[in-house]
Amino acid sequence: MTAVLDNGVLDTENEAQEPAGVPFTALELPKPLLEVLTEAGVTTAFPIQAATIPDALAGRDVLGRGRTGSGKTLAFGLPTLARLEGLRARPHKPLALVLVPTRELAMQVEDSLRPYARAMRLRIRSVFGGAPMRKQIDALRYGVELLVATPGRLSDLIERGECELGDVDIAILDEADQMCDMGFLPHVCELMEQVAEGGQRLLFSATLDGAVDEIVTKFMSEPVLHEVDPHAGVVSTMSHHLLLVTPQHKARVAAQIAGRHTGEQLADARSIFFVRTQMAADRVTEQLRERGLPAAALHGGMTQVARTKTLEDFKEGRTPVLIATDVAARGIHVDGVDLVVHIDPPRDSKDYLHRAGRTARAGQAGIVASLILPKQTRQAERLMRDAGVEAESLDVAPIGAGGRWEKGGDALAGLTGAQEVPEAGDVPVFTLPVRERESRGRQGRGGYGDRRERSGGYGERRGGYGDRNRESGGGYGDRPRRDDRGNYAKRDRDERGGAARQGGRGGYEGRGGSGASGGHGGGYGDRPRRDERGGGYNRDRFAQRSN
The missing domain is CATH 3.40.50.300 (P-loop containing nucleotide triphosphate hydrolases)
Structure with missing residues (x-):
């Protein structure tokens, strides 16, 4: 033992x-x-x-x-x-x-x-x-x-x-x-x-x-x-396939495989597509999203918050298609991953087995498919031998290509459940819905939707933006206008800031210069100065001091 x-x-x-x-x-x-x-x-x-x-x-x-x-x-x-x-x-x-x-x-x-x-x-x-x-x-x-x-x-x-x-x-x-x-x-x-x-x-x-x-x-x-399973890591519930595809069809084939999740039969399934570089992960994700397909990228160039959120969306099915680099080859255990696709071939047999291990976990069934161009055939066959797995080779093509490609499209659909997908620009770009947070009001202040302080909520705070008419002043909807001298006209103020504020700096009228503010004020264009007692403004103060 x-x-x-x-x-x-x-x-x-x-x-x-x-x-x-x-x-x-x-x-x-x-x-x-x-x-x-x-x-x-x-x-x-x-x-x-x-x-x-x-x-x-x-x-x-x-x-x-x-x-x-x-x-x-x-x-x-x-x-x-x-x-x-x-x-x-x-x-x-x-x-x-x-x-x-x-x-x-x-x-x-x-x-x-x-x-x-x-x-x-x-x-x-x-x-x-x-x-x-x-x-x-x-x-x-x-x-x-x-x-x-x-x-x-x-x-x-x-x-x-x-x-x-x-x-x-x-x-x-x-x-x-x-x-x-x-x-x-x-x-x-x-x-x-x-x-x-x-x-x-x-x-x-x-x-x-x-x-x-x-x-x-x-x-x-x-x-x-x-x-x-010491030598090959072979799993009886995992099948391996080499999908032989021409260069002009590769991107469309990958998109149609990702389109398997648009139907109701595979609503709970998950697919992981592996690429070699971070740029490739972002590029493939963008191409799939432009076709309206629910895809997300995962690579080492993302922040930890973004990576955690991406994995959460993937696990919960909001984005059932994950485009990942080898950073995700180990450490991801998600129930329901029944398909792993190598868009880019792995570097060696060890990486192949680690990528493939994202499916057929704990006795579940899974498919591992590699998109192989004609020039990569020998390399792929050697990779399979080194990994100790027997892979079935299939000539595939996009569904609906017709002509001599029709059998290839049928083989693709039969193995992966691929479906025809719209071309880029024919449908809205896929985006995750914004998760709205519930508005929670605070006692004495109110929530954002109905925030009421002592001065009122946003809709009527301090008299409201549309009709700001507190005792202390008019709102934006009743805002005083400048006169022809560029000064503000008289605001209807109470005793706290009226036109003739007693013993103080004067109201807005005093600033505007259109009337007297306890005998002391001028407008901004002719700003008054404080007198020597500090009780009011006196524009003649400096003149007197110079004398």
């Missing part, structure tokens, strides 16, 4: 079939965790979970290799929470650490494990770049038992003195191979050197190769290896 590393080298020759169909009740998990699993309708462990949880509960170092979507989060999360039961972290000093490569994956791990952590009365928090650091610092100051982090942001928090890893007894690396591919190996090694010596190390990934060996050799002690 297990294979142990010898001198840091993976020993996979004597692997046995990992257990499948094991109920969680047989894995000696704490009762609170079992109750949450039961409430969620999860009673049977996936193979990777059934294989790794017993060794992880026993405190052994574990290497878990399984295809994406195989249930690795619960495989390391449940035993970690079980071992933390009854413990309390000090401020700034977490007790367990999960390192992940992307912010999306950090948020997903936190969301997945939060119900179980709450049941165990443990605190879990994720820290990642692109989000305000203040809230993350406040959480660390309060205390966090299980910290989920990206290497870059965690290093920043440590440099600021807001986090220390000396109390971390359980360190977990999730998707370690991608962290190495993204250049995080120095960060990972630096962080792993700061955790408590002699603690437990868990490493989970879809592949265990390359720089991952360096981490295994340096930081893990006699790890137990468990592999599920």
Whole structure:
């Protein structure tokens, strides 16, 4: 059932079939965790979970290799929470650490494990770049038992003195191979050197190769290896297809595949289209929206707020078509994704499997289709061999192209559910509806729709813009006009600002110069000066002073 590393080298020759169909009740998990699993309708462990949880509960170092979507989060999360039961972290000093490569994956791990952590009365928090650091610092100051982090942001928090890893007894690396591919190996090694010596190390990934060996050799002690679908990551419910298309038809074919969501049959389905660059993601999204199709882009050039909102709209079905770069190849788990389309081919077989893993998760069915130009045929076939998958090749064309393309259009519709879509400009550009916020009035002041202060709401505030007639003055609709000298005519003022304000500066009449203001005022064109007592204005004051 297990294979142990010898001198840091993976020993996979004597692997046995990992257990499948094991109920969680047989894995000696704490009762609170079992109750949450039961409430969620999860009673049977996936193979990777059934294989790794017993060794992880026993405190052994574990290497878990399984295809994406195989249930690795619960495989390391449940035993970690079980071992933390009854413990309390000090401020700034977490007790367990999960390192992940992307912010999306950090948020997903936190969301997945939060119900179980709450049941165990443990605190879990994720820290990642692109989000305000203040809230993350406040959480660390309060205390966090299980910290989920990206290497870059965690290093920043440590440099600021807001986090220390000396109390971390359980360190977990999730998707370690991608962290190495993204250049995080120095960060990972630096962080792993700061955790408590002699603690437990868990490493989970879809592949265990390359720089991952360096981490295994340096930081893990006699790890137990468990592999599920070790070589190809093949999923029986996932089908792979190479859609051979001509260059002039590629954009239209992609649009018609996205048009599958315009019908009612696939109202709850989701599709992810992968491209290589951020510019391509924005360009394809714009092209689809110009045809009235509900699409949104997701890439690393977006702010975290925009990325979070895009994922939320995608999950809730407001935009069932997502155009993504490889930043979304890992870390996205959305129910109902039944189609993954490679508009641009991935760089290698590893990226292909990670992209494909967004569908057919947890036993669901899914289709992976790659749009292949004639010059890319050999490259695509080699990619499929390296990924260990058997892909069906189909000649496709846009629906309605007619002639010799008719069979290609039928094949496209039969496989993906594609539909004919309008040309750009024939329909309004797709835009998400504005989410209106409910107007909430405050006591004593009123809401925006009916805001009434002591002086009235906007509609009649201070007499209203249209008829501003408080005792203190007229409104804009009854505003005094300038006379032929450019001064304001007399305003009807009360005793607070009347035409003959007693012992004061004078009313508007005094400013206007058209009448006397207690004997002291002039208009703006002939502005009066204060007298030596400061009680009024006297335009002759400076003249007298000069004499």
